[in-house]
Amino acid sequence: MNTASSDLLTLVLGIVGVLIFASAIGYMLQRRFSANGPNAAVENLNARIKAWWIMVILIGIAFIAGRIGVLILFAFCSFAALREFVTLINTRRADHWALALAFFVVLPIQYYLLWAEEYGIFAIFIPVYAFLLMPIISVLRGDTERFLLRVAEVQWALMICVFCASHVPALLTLTIPGFEGRNVLLIAFLVIVVQLSDVLQYVWGKLFGRTKIAPNLSPSKTVEGFVGGVASATLIGASLWWITPFTPFQAGLLALIITLMGFFGGLVMSAVKRDRGVKDWGNLIEGHGGLIDRLDSVVFSAPIFFHIVRYWWSLS
Amino acid sequence: MKILFAEIAAAAFVLFARAITAVRAIWPEHGLPSRPCVYFANHSSHGDFVLVWAVLPPRLRNQARPVAGAEYWLKSKVSTFIGRDVFNAVLIEREREKRTQDPIELMTTAIDDGSSLILFPEGTRNLTDARLLPFKSGLFHLVSARPDVDLVPVWINNLNRVMPKGEIVPIPLICTVTFGDALRLTPNEGKDVFLERMQAALLALSPKPLGSGE
Numbered sequence: 001m002n003t004a005s006s007d008l009l010t011l012v013l014g015i016v017g018v019l020i021f022a023s024a025i026g027y028m029l030q031r032r033f034s035a036n037g038p039n040a041a042v043e044n045l046n047a048r049i050k051a052w053w054i055m056v057i058l059i060g061i062a063f064i065a066g067r068i069g070v071l072i073l074f075a076f077c078s079f080a081a082l083r084e085f086v087t088l089i090n091t092r093r094a095d096h097w098a099l100a101l102a103f104f105v106v107l108p109i110q111y112y113l114l115w116a117e118e119y120g121i122f123a124i125f126i127p128v129y130a131f132l133l134m135p136i137i138s139v140l141r142g143d144t145e146r147f148l149l150r151v152a153e154v155q156w157a158l159m160i161c162v163f164c165a166s167h168v169p170a171l172l173t174l175t176i177p178g179f180e181g182r183n184v185l186l187i188a189f190l191v192i193v194v195q196l197s198d199v200l201q202y203v204w205g206k207l208f209g210r211t212k213i214a215p216n217l218s219p220s221k222t223v224e225g226f227v228g229g230v231a232s233a234t235l236i237g238a239s240l241w242w243i244t245p246f247t248p249f250q251a252g253l254l255a256l257i258i259t260l261m262g263f264f265g266g267l268v269m270s271a272v273k274r275d276r277g278v279k280d281w282g283n284l285i286e287g288h289g290g291l292i293d294r295l296d297s298v299v300f301s302a303p304i305f306f307h308i309v310r311y312w313w314s315l316s
Numbered sequence: 317m318k319i320l321f322a323e324i325a326a327a328a329f330v331l332f333a334r335a336i337t338a339v340r341a342i343w344p345e346h347g348l349p350s351r352p353c354v355y356f357a358n359h360s361s362h363g364d365f366v367l368v369w370a371v372l373p374p375r376l377r378n379q380a381r382p383v384a385g386a387e388y389w390l391k392s393k394v395s396t397f398i399g400r401d402v403f404n405a406v407l408i409e410r411e412r413e414k415r416t417q418d419p420i421e422l423m424t425t426a427i428d429d430g431s432s433l434i435l436f437p438e439g440t441r442n443l444t445d446a447r448l449l450p451f452k453s454g455l456f457h458l459v460s461a462r463p464d465v466d467l468v469p470v471w472i473n474n475l476n477r478v479m480p481k482g483e484i485v486p487i488p489l490i491c492t493v494t495f496g497d498a499l500r501l502t503p504n505e506g507k508d509v510f511l512e513r514m515q516a517a518l519l520a521l522s523p524k525p526l527g528s529g530e
Contacts, residue, residue, distance in 0.1 A: 079488070080338070083338065083488040083489060084490060086487070086489060087490040091477065093483075096480060096483050096487065099487045100485040100487055103487065103488055277524075282338070282490055284338065
């Protein structure tokens with residue numbers, strides 16, 4: 001067993017331990033508060049914990065399958081996220097081919113480029129080629145009704161759900177001296193820090209939350225949750241330095257950046273939901289809502305994390 | 317052999333429909349009737365009955381037969397196989413002058429045999445901007461012949477955006493299928509009043525259009 005897989009194993013055991021602990025607390029809360037009549041908050045907590053088990057198992061299987069497994073997992077995430085996003089946007093019949101192209105051509109090509117490790121095209125394929133070609137295809141049908149709005153929304157959907165999300169598996173393409181064969185741990189670092197930050201903000205908020213931080217956007221987010229969650233996730237990030245190419249201080253700083261991007265990403269995506277008049281993006285993950293509800297913070301932090309690591313650590 | 321092919325094809329249709337639409341059923345408060353019933357739904361796409369069929373629990377799905385136009389489904393060998401063998405459709409002749417069999421009789425026979433029907437009372441696909449076309453009278457004649465049959469309104473949402481008329485590639489979008497509580501024909505209810513009531517019950521299940529509020 002090489003160091004990457006033994007570190008991964010330690011990590012997985014740690015996560016499973018946390019989940020067992022969470023499940024035990026969920027079980028106790030259920031016995032105490034939700035034994036007779038259902039308590040919505042406890043039921044939702046347990047549904048979330050159960051969904052976490054499934055998500056961790058799926059990511060674990062992808063990691064075991066290696067590069068192809070990770071790429072397929074995130075390609076499916078992009079597909080499901082794009083499906084949720086496009087469901088909520090203004091489209092007209094004239095956009096049909098542009099949308100079909102987004103799902104069945106742009107998305108597979110973006111992930112193929114990662115497989116082929118064509119970084120130069122990967123980085124500009126959606127911002128340049130798709131950006132210019134999609135409105136051309138829409139305009140060919142000659143329907144000008146709300147044209148700018150329609151085109152802009154499809155662009156946004158592609159950038160968020162495909163371009164930004166694909167920067168998580170893109171971490172596999174980096175070449176970091178002394179870190180060869182361990183890139184999958186960068187994905188683990190990013191996903192663990194950003195998701196723990198979400199969970200810890202929720203926990204801190206539930207325990208000590210008093211002051212609403214953005215009442216118009218997300219009534220459940222509080223200042224106490226934000227500060228406590230970001231601080232504790234940053235500390236956990238620093239303590240995970242041994243799986244990364246960073247020093248503990250660097251790991252903590254990157255974790256801070258990741259959690260802040262994740263937090264504000266959550267706010268932005270909440271604003272989009274408010275605008276569209278929905279509470280959740282979908283129903284894919286029981287207790288959490290849609291896939292985007294879980295992925296919003298990852299999507300906002302992944303490209304920044306990728307580019308910081310690429311700029312200062314990677315040779316490629 | 318043919319039955320095996322039909323079952324594989326049916327499973328493939330359901331899988332494909334689920335992969336594209338992630339379809340989710342919203343069930344009525346009092347559950348679905350377990351006896352044979354008539355599901356009546358809005359009709360805006362060729363895939364409508366596949367979606368209803370896909371979300372029904374297996375036990376109810378096996379008894380459910382879509383009612384469809386014979387002239388459309390008997391056009392070619394492949395469509396005949398899909399219509400007759402895969403979905404076990406009750407094929408009715410829509411053009412009155414050319415009819416050899418009475419559609420109502422075909423439907424009552426199916427119900428008497430223990431099947432449920434999936435029916436689109438608008439009679440044709442709704443390609444207009446109106447949410448629902450006026451119902452044809454078939455539904456009324458059917459319940460007049462079998463007044464003790466439950467009628468379940470079913471609203472299919474978003475499928476018309478997945479595959480608008482004339483397009484061949486479906487766009488993946490999330491669809492929902494909302495079932496309402498079962499209804500019956502009330503004694504002495506006239507045709508127009510009854511059809512009006514059924515249309516209202518179906519429209520009541522349709523969600524507000526998303527994001528279209530300016």
